[in-house]
Amino acid sequence: MLKFVVSKAEIQEKISIASSSIGSRTVDPILQCLLFKPVNGHINIHATDLQTSVISTVKVGEYEGNEAFAVDADLIDDIVKNLPEDEVIFEYANGKLLVKSGKARYNLTTVLDVERFPIIETDESGIKFSIDTSILEEMLDRVSFCASSESAMRALNGVYWEVHGGFLRLVASDGYRLALAEQKLDIENEFDFIIALKSVKELGKLLSSTTEPTINITYDHSIVSFNAGDVTMIVRTVEETFPDYKRVLPKAFKTRVVLNVDDFAEALKRVMVIAKRGTEKVQLKISDDVMELSSQSPDYGEAVENIPVTKDGEDLIVNFNPKFLNEAIKHIDEKEMEFNFVDNLSPLQINPRNVEGYMYIVLPVRA
Amino acid sequence: MLKFVVSKAEIQEKISIASSSIGSRTVDPILQCLLFKPVNGHINIHATDLQTSVISTVKVGEYEGNEAFAVDADLIDDIVKNLPEDEVIFEYANGKLLVKSGKARYNLTTVLDVERFPIIETDESGIKFSIDTSILEEMLDRVSFCASSESAMRALNGVYWEVHGGFLRLVASDGYRLALAEQKLDIENEFDFIIALKSVKELGKLLSSTTEPTINITYDHSIVSFNAGDVTMIVRTVEETFPDYKRVLPKAFKTRVVLNVDDFAEALKRVMVIAKRGTEKVQLKISDDVMELSSQSPDYGEAVENIPVTKDGEDLIVNFNPKFLNEAIKHIDEKEMEFNFVDNLSPLQINPRNVEGYMYIVLPVRA
Numbered sequence: 001m002l003k004f005v006v007s008k009a010e011i012q013e014k015i016s017i018a019s020s021s022i023g024s025r026t027v028d029p030i031l032q033c034l035l036f037k038p039v040n041g042h043i044n045i046h047a048t049d050l051q052t053s054v055i056s057t058v059k060v061g062e063y064e065g066n067e068a069f070a071v072d073a074d075l076i077d078d079i080v081k082n083l084p085e086d087e088v089i090f091e092y093a094n095g096k097l098l099v100k101s102g103k104a105r106y107n108l109t110t111v112l113d114v115e116r117f118p119i120i121e122t123d124e125s126g127i128k129f130s131i132d133t134s135i136l137e138e139m140l141d142r143v144s145f146c147a148s149s150e151s152a153m154r155a156l157n158g159v160y161w162e163v164h165g166g167f168l169r170l171v172a173s174d175g176y177r178l179a180l181a182e183q184k185l186d187i188e189n190e191f192d193f194i195i196a197l198k199s200v201k202e203l204g205k206l207l208s209s210t211t212e213p214t215i216n217i218t219y220d221h222s223i224v225s226f227n228a229g230d231v232t233m234i235v236r237t238v239e240e241t242f243p244d245y246k247r248v249l250p251k252a253f254k255t256r257v258v259l260n261v262d263d264f265a266e267a268l269k270r271v272m273v274i275a276k277r278g279t280e281k282v283q284l285k286i287s288d289d290v291m292e293l294s295s296q297s298p299d300y301g302e303a304v305e306n307i308p309v310t311k312d313g314e315d316l317i318v319n320f321n322p323k324f325l326n327e328a329i330k331h332i333d334e335k336e337m338e339f340n341f342v343d344n345l346s347p348l349q350i351n352p353r354n355v356e357g358y359m360y361i362v363l364p365v366r367a
Numbered sequence: 368m369l370k371f372v373v374s375k376a377e378i379q380e381k382i383s384i385a386s387s388s389i390g391s392r393t394v395d396p397i398l399q400c401l402l403f404k405p406v407n408g409h410i411n412i413h414a415t416d417l418q419t420s421v422i423s424t425v426k427v428g429e430y431e432g433n434e435a436f437a438v439d440a441d442l443i444d445d446i447v448k449n450l451p452e453d454e455v456i457f458e459y460a461n462g463k464l465l466v467k468s469g470k471a472r473y474n475l476t477t478v479l480d481v482e483r484f485p486i487i488e489t490d491e492s493g494i495k496f497s498i499d500t501s502i503l504e505e506m507l508d509r510v511s512f513c514a515s516s517e518s519a520m521r522a523l524n525g526v527y528w529e530v531h532g533g534f535l536r537l538v539a540s541d542g543y544r545l546a547l548a549e550q551k552l553d554i555e556n557e558f559d560f561i562i563a564l565k566s567v568k569e570l571g572k573l574l575s576s577t578t579e580p581t582i583n584i585t586y587d588h589s590i591v592s593f594n595a596g597d598v599t600m601i602v603r604t605v606e607e608t609f610p611d612y613k614r615v616l617p618k619a620f621k622t623r624v625v626l627n628v629d630d631f632a633e634a635l636k637r638v639m640v641i642a643k644r645g646t647e648k649v650q651l652k653i654s655d656d657v658m659e660l661s662s663q664s665p666d667y668g669e670a671v672e673n674i675p676v677t678k679d680g681e682d683l684i685v686n687f688n689p690k691f692l693n694e695a696i697k698h699i700d701e702k703e704m705e706f707n708f709v710d711n712l713s714p715l716q717i718n719p720r721n722v723e724g725y726m727y728i729v730l731p732v733r734a
Contacts, residue, residue: 072667075640075644075667078640079637079640079670082633082636082637082640083637084633084637096668097668103634103672103673103674104634104637104670104672105670105671105672106640106641106668106669106670107668107669107670107671108667108668109666109667109668266449266451267470267471269449270446270449270450270451270471273442273445273446273449273473274473277442299476300439300442300475300476301463301464301473301474301475301476302473302474303446303471303472303473303474304472304474305470305471305472306470307470
């Protein structure tokens with residue numbers, strides 16, 4: 001038996017956060033469930049897809065009974081968000097869960113073998129560090145779109161975390177482009193790990209929904225846990241080695257172009273209208289203080305436009321997949337950015353002007 | 368040769384309206400195009416999927432040349448909406464279309480055999496009548512969701528228009544439910560026709576986008592045209608006979624229930640959480656002045672809720688597909704509605720309380 005009364009807003013939020021870690025294609029029905037488990041005067045909601053686990057603590061008053069129960073996550077989420085009143089009563093007994101609010105009542109089937117629910121234990125012995133929630137959210141947003149979602153190299157299907165020299169550096173790459181963001185941290189240990197893209201997305205949801213200003217992270221080799229007040233996310237790291245990304249960072253630039261981010265974004269959007277119907281290629285022709293963007297399609301014709309830039313170094317003609325340029329510059333928060341070129345076959349480095357801390361590398365394509 | 372200057376807002380709007388009648392799965396590439404054709408000092412844009420044709424007249428200043436051209440609708444729509452400046456120049460010559468705005472320029476391939484573009488001629492000899500744009504829009508919105516999108520009976524895959532006794536009546540049904548809306552008109556002729564659902568949707572877009580207060584309709588048997596100022600839509604009617612819908616309109620009600628629309632909608636939403644995971648069935652149990660809504664799912668459990676109602680006549684237990692009830696009551700704009708029952712096997716009539724002009728008929732399902 002377990003009985004508690006909770007506010008609709010509180011239970012809705014905690015169910016929603018936990019549900020985000022439920023896999024969409026789980027074979028075992030118990031993995032589609034949320035486990036409600038009373039512990040030390042709280043009710044904890046557990047959810048897991050075996051790779052990522054979430055434990056969210058629900059604020060309830062007194063509760064009666066001490067039995068855990070597991071109920072379909074989608075179902076209880078759907079029920080709770082439509083309830084008519086703010087007071088919600090949960091009553092679990094004999095395998096049946098009664099949910100009541102106002103005149104609405106649900107009598108729900110629960111999972112029988114609740115002890116099968118996989119609870120991943122956190123080890124308190126790992127390396128601990130903290131980071132501002134908003135900074136970590138921004139860093140992940142700046143890099144994770146460059147991770148691959150389908151690479152045969154499992155290491156690329158995630159975000160690489162490197163703690164080194166008092167910095168946290170996040171790196172993601174799909175082999176054609178790379179994103180890097182870094183932040184000074186108060187930590188002396190040096191270690192690194194990879195978190196799979198799916199876990200990164202769930203972490204992103206946690207970061208955007210929490211009101212906690214700081215995330216406390218515990219690293220313990222195969223497991224990293226992220227704590228934000230009432231919610232803890234426990235992630236199994238990807239047991240692979242991330243490629244030596246420093247090798248692809250370009251050096252010895254021969255052409256540096258300073259340009260307005262919006263000007264370039266707008267012109268690129270217009271040549272992409274043709275590029276996406278043709279060669280999926282945009283040509284940048286940098287000559288003195290003008291950059292000409294152009295694109296061709298054998299069936300539909302061509303688009304051309306130029307924008308003013310400030311150039312140091314050699315003139316250059318170089319081709320890119322416009323999607324990769326577009327996604328990179330969308331993540332530049334400054335008014336001006338730099339394009340740093342070696343030549344028309346080497347990776348281009350894109351970074352905000354006069355701002356350190358993040359950059360993008362994009363491989364050209366052949367003409 | 369054809370050359371004209373036009374404002375971005377004007378050309379964007381007229382291209383967008385015409386494009387809505389382009390089919391998504393056309394085999395003939397010319398049907399994916401818009402035809403730009405100079406006529407009497409205007410440029411007309413034509414689009415058609417052979418069933419529905421749209422002619423929109425573009426306001427341009429003087430134009431040079433007199434040649435028509437056809438260009439891919441999606442492409443020109445995409446281009447125009449992203450242009451940088453309000454002034455847009457179109458220059459067609461020798462099969463090539465140049466589009467210029469600010470620093471952006473497109474050199475586009477056009478269709479060669481432009482004379483193949485099918486222009487449906489309107490006959491000025493039909494029966495003419497007019498209706499307020501907003502009234503027709505509301506009537507179509509109230510009935511068209513009940514039309515079938517896949518019935519083997521082609522007559523049901525559209526909206527039936529019946530002009531009779533000085534009224535326009537619109538009827539749509541998929542065989543399980545029916546919607547009816549009517550409006551007094553200043554017309555003595557009597558006639559009827561069916562317009563296919565796809566054309567109805569395109570007409571809906573025209574009605575919601577136009578600022579014209581009145582729609583002028585011309586009926587000429589196999590063709591009906593709808594004129595709203597600069598835009599004319601010409602529709603081929605469906606050459607089928609609509610079933611005798613008056614036969615299914617229930618009479619001799621034994622139970623009449625008056626209920627609050629929002630109360631019912633909210634309770635229904637909550638029992639649907641279970642119904643959609645189970646039998647797709649909701650039971651209404653009307654007993655004195657209470658209606659109990661309930662639903663079962665063999666896997667997930669059950670939901671039950673009751674709402675206060677005012678009842679005249681016999682108690683009743685009856686089952687429905689909750690989706691059909693939900694879609695009907697979403698279109699009731701009043702605070703209160705009536706459920707008029709004959710018995711638990713006969714169609715239910717749902718209508719707003721004290722308001723004439725539209726109603727829904729829904730067939731029960733067996734328990």
